Amino acid sequence: MRRIVVIGAGPAGMRCAERLAGRGLAVTLIGAEAELPYNRVALSKFLAGEIAEADLVTHDDPKLADSGITYLPGTRVIGIDREACRVLTDLHGPIGYGHLVLALGSQPVCLPFPGADLPGVVMYRTLEDVNAMLAAADAGGDAIVIGGGLLGLEAAYGLARRGMKVSVLHAVDRLMERQLDHAAASLLMRRMAEYRIDTYLTAKTEVIEGPDRVQGVRLADGTVIPASLVVMAVGIRPESGLAREAGLAVNRGIVVDDCMRTSDTSIYAIGECAEHQGACCGLVAPAFAQAETCARVISGATIAYVAQADATALKVAGAGVWSAGRIDAAGAEEIILSDTDAGEYRKLLLQEDRLVGAMLYGETADAPWYQALITSGAPINGLRPVLAFGPAFAPESTGVHP
Ligand SMILES: Cc1cc2nc3c(=O)[nH]c(=O)nc-3n(C[C@H](O)[C@H](O)[C@H](O)COP(=O)(O)OP(=O)(O)OC[C@H]3O[C@@H](n4cnc5c(N)ncnc54)[C@H](O)[C@@H]3O)c2cc1C
Structure with missing residues (x-):
């Protein structure tokens, strides 16, 4: 198989490159950022002084060397020549590909207020x-x-x-x-x-x-x-300019099928730049899942990506905030547990005897249980009276232990 080129060394691109190289395939990973691949999700902890800059690095030089990936940091891809099957870079000239994976992430939105371009x-x-x-x-x-x-x-x-x-x-x-x-x-x-x-x-x-x-x-x-x-910090926009200029199908993000293939069957898109079934992800878990799917498809497996319920947690010490699935109550029943003086609040949304949304403020240890219930779509059966109290109160007989 010809060389696989992955553009973008964020979590999606890095994971996909690792999986492909782990199967013995020749992979070149091109990343615009100059640093060693790092954990973007942990930036807030670094900003807050809870971890050091060195703790952000996910792949240091020895780990990259072991991985077998050819890594080109500080290099921007400036064009895709689909006819010649090569990408054009600002630093290393053209690079040919057999398969190309776009893992370009998003751009932060800059609202055009007067003064938005000022230093500071x-x-x-x-x-x-x-x-x-x-x-x-x-x-x-x-x-x-x-x-x-x-x-x-x-x-x-x-x-x-x-x-x-x-x-x-x-x-x-x-x-x-x-x-x-x-x-x-x-x-x-x-x-x-x-x-x-x-x-x-x-x-x-x-x-x-x-x-x-x-x-x-x-x-x-x-x-x-x-x-x-x-x-x-007003939102993100999928990075889709490169794909649009190359003539690939693009809506909000780069349109992909269940195998993460774009409108060109030798080009894939994963992570925040991709649009799957009309939705672009904004979280790292689906980006990883898409990367795994893409690597397996390129390696010859028949597999489809299935989107899961999104779950979000705020990383602010002392403020446990977690939510997953729907939060609008239209057409759903609400179960609310509230002790605002103690800073505890839970809201669960049910529809047709199934959990469709959960919001936890304060204690969030039960989050994985609620997320699994939402994702499985299993009927909650007789669990309703204790649902708000978490898995410790769910009798085995209800059969809803995910
Ligand atoms: C501060 C912060 C905190 C976050 N916290 C959480 C959290 O708690 N939980 C969670 O699930 N998600 C969180 N996220 C979101 C998460 O980081 C993203 O969902 C994830 O990084 C998406 O991965 P990606 O690989 O698709 O894109 P990215 O991480 O954006 O990586 C894309 C990479 O591609 C590179 N690139 C783009 N264009 C080119 C080009 N033309 N040539 C070469 N390289 C290119 C970019 O420079 C970038 O390095 C957070 C994000 C931020 C910024």
């Missing part, structure tokens, strides 16, 4: 971004995070731990609205305040004030919040 405005995606935030924290001053979703809150927490006074500006009326309802979001906001993080809800950013570098943010209601650092 940082996205939250890469190790380079985190190092820029750490330099700003070392220089002192206040920080503003635009976006009160998972990434924005993790950035805010990390910067607060680094000694900055942080304000979170969120355009919606509750934090993490894609994962939490109002009750859970209020508990989370209370916890953020304990970390000296101010939250502005329904906050409409109008201008990032300069003139030469960030001085603060002015909101539409006239409020001005001073800051020397603005972190924008």
Whole structure:
């Protein structure tokens, strides 16, 4: 088999390359980032000072050498010549492929506020971004995070731990609205305040004030919040430009079938850049699962990727937040367990005797059990009276021990 080229050394690309090389296939892995492959998910822990930069590295030089992968870091693919079956790179010239895997990830969205291009405005995606935030924290001053979703809150927490006074500006009326309802979001906001993080809800950013570098943010209601650092964490966009220019089918992401094949049968797409059955993933677990599927398909197996229920956990110490499946209650029955003084809240959504969504605030140890119930789609049978209390209270006789 001719050389397999994988573009993107994030979790999806790295996993796929490892699996292919492990089967004795010749693999070249091309990554735009200059660093050794690292754990993007753990960036928040590094920002918060809970781990060192060296702890982020997933593949050091000896491990890469052992893997048999030819790794080209700091190299950007600038074009795909499908007719000649080769990719064009900015550093190593053209590289031929038999199979090509696109694992290009996403780009952070930069909202075009006046001042968004000022020095002191940082996205939250890469190790380079985190190092820029750490330099700003070392220089002192206040920080503003635009976006009160998972990434924005993790950035805010990390910067607060680094000694900055942080304000979170969120355009919606509750934090993490894609994962939490109002009750859970209020508990989370209370916890953020304990970390000296101010939250502005329904906050409409109008201008990032300069003139030469960030001085603060002015909101539409006239409020001005001073800051020397603005972190924008308002969402991601699948990296699909390369595929579009190469003439592959692209919607929001690069369209793939159940085998992770694009509209060109020798080119695959996995991870956040891929769109499978109309959805792009934004989490690492599906990116890994797609990488495994792709590696097996290229190795000759007949296998299909099956999407699982997404589960999200916030990595902020002292604020256990986990949610999976649906959070909107339309057409579903709700079971709620709430002790807000103790900071405990659970909401479960049932439809046709099945668990379709779960939200845990506070104690989250039962999360894997709820996730397995959602994923299996098994009827909960007689479990309903104890469902909110977790697996310890589920009698074996109900048959819903996943
Ligand atoms: C701070 C942070 C915290 C997160 N926390 C969690 C979490 O707790 N749980 C969770 O499930 N997910 C989390 N995520 C999301 C998770 O990191 C992503 O889902 C995962 O990294 C996606 O993997 P990927 O390989 O598809 O893309 P990426 O990790 O983005 O990797 C893509 C790589 O491709 C490279 N690339 C792109 N274009 C080119 C090109 N033309 N040439 C060469 N290389 C190219 C990029 O530079 C990048 O290195 C977090 C993300 C961030 C930023």
